[in-house]
Amino acid sequence: MKENRYSRQILLPEIGPEGQKKLGKARAVVIGCGALGTHALSFLVRAGVGQVVVIDRDIIDISNLQRQALFTEADVGRPKAKVAEERLRHVNSDIEIWGVVADVNYTNVQKFVRGAAVVLDATDNMDTRFLVNDACVKNRIPWVYAGAVGVTGMVMAIVPGGPCMRCVFPQLPQPGELPTCDTVGIINTLPSAVASIETTEAFKIILGKEPSNGLFVLDLWQGELQRIKVKRNPECETCGKRDFEFLQARKRKLVVSMCGRNAVQIVPTKELKGDLKDLKDTLSRQGEASIVDGVLKFKKRGVELTVFPDGRTIISGTTDLAKAKTIFSQYVGD
Numbered sequence: 001m002k003e004n005r006y007s008r009q010i011l012l013p014e015i016g017p018e019g020q021k022k023l024g025k026a027r028a029v030v031i032g033c034g035a036l037g038t039h040a041l042s043f044l045v046r047a048g049v050g051q052v053v054v055i056d057r058d059i060i061d062i063s064n065l066q067r068q069a070l071f072t073e074a075d076v077g078r079p080k081a082k083v084a085e086e087r088l089r090h091v092n093s094d095i096e097i098w099g100v101v102a103d104v105n106y107t108n109v110q111k112f113v114r115g116a117a118v119v120l121d122a123t124d125n126m127d128t129r130f131l132v133n134d135a136c137v138k139n140r141i142p143w144v145y146a147g148a149v150g151v152t153g154m155v156m157a158i159v160p161g162g163p164c165m166r167c168v169f170p171q172l173p174q175p176g177e178l179p180t181c182d183t184v185g186i187i188n189t190l191p192s193a194v195a196s197i198e199t200t201e202a203f204k205i206i207l208g209k210e211p212s213n214g215l216f217v218l219d220l221w222q223g224e225l226q227r228i229k230v231k232r233n234p235e236c237e238t239c240g241k242r243d244f245e246f247l248q249a250r251k252r253k254l255v256v257s258m259c260g261r262n263a264v265q266i267v268p269t270k271e272l273k274g275d276l277k278d279l280k281d282t283l284s285r286q287g288e289a290s291i292v293d294g295v296l297k298f299k300k301r302g303v304e305l306t307v308f309p310d311g312r313t314i315i316s317g318t319t320d321l322a323k324a325k326t327i328f329s330q331y332v333g334d
């Protein structure tokens with residue numbers, strides 16, 4: 001039965017038996033496990049990419065189910081990367097799949113992308129994309145940028161020697177400058193369409209073929225797909241000057257509102273005092289506390305906290321940054 005698993009794609013001249021072997025030997029790293037990530041992961045795993053890694057910092061919220069394949073109502077509150085790993089193992093037990101629950105930042109991004117044949121962007125913010133661009137250009141790893149919001153999406157394959165994301169977007173946008181799923185919403189047919197284009201480019205890279213050059217722009221509502229020519233900018237900070245500023249230690253963004261969720265994330269500057277179990281014991285005296293899948297959940301009168309082992313905390317039920325900070329210092333620390 002198993003030898004038939006890939007028969008339909010081996011028939012394709014674009015892949016064939018040799019291509020299938022290449023897929024089986026490759027490692028793909030997916031950054032983010034939301035709408036784009038869950039669709040891209042499903043494509044990669046079903047196609048038989050030998051090692052698939054997904055990194056995501058978030059837990060599943062009921063508002064994710066509208067567009068994030070792989071998740072069900074029973075998964076609400078659990079870490080996305082772990083649930084995806086579990087589901088995907090049932091899809092294909094012949095390959096290796098790792099779900100990593102972590103915040104991708106300048107301290108760890110190079111470790112995550114190293115050894116990848118291709119990196120797929122499935123994040124929801126430009127900060128992380130600039131970071132991934134720096135890490136991939138520096139380490140000469142091909143990656144595919146993808147974004148989806150409202151009814152439109154963009155995809156661009158970035159390979160060593162070609163234009164990078166910063167050739168197209170030279171500066172990090174100001175907070176609030178770009179639309180997000182939070183502000184304008186998203187139609188649920190968009191992520192799979194964008195992930196299809198993105199993963200096809202990733203397959204081409206793994207197979208050693210030239211990816212499509214330029215920036216895909218998809219307007220799903222108007223039914224239009226364009227590919228805009230992109231040139232390398234010799235003055236580009238990243239691929240021209242090779243100044244990888246996003247990989248340098250910067251003042252961390254401490255408090256951020258999370259895209260598509262009524263929640264705020266806080267990354268403390270100091271690590272947790274003691275471990276999660278100590279914190280659970282303290283919080284148990286004040287409300288309902290439990291540790292599931294290695295993360296601490298705490299509930300008390302409308303306040304819901306998810307605390308990760310490094311102290312990173314998601315405060316659900318608010319987008320008010322000041323209120324979130326108060327709740328954080330009240331229950332976790334300062």
Ligand SMILES: [Zn+2]
Nearest residue numbers: 164167236239
């Ligand atoms: Zn560049």
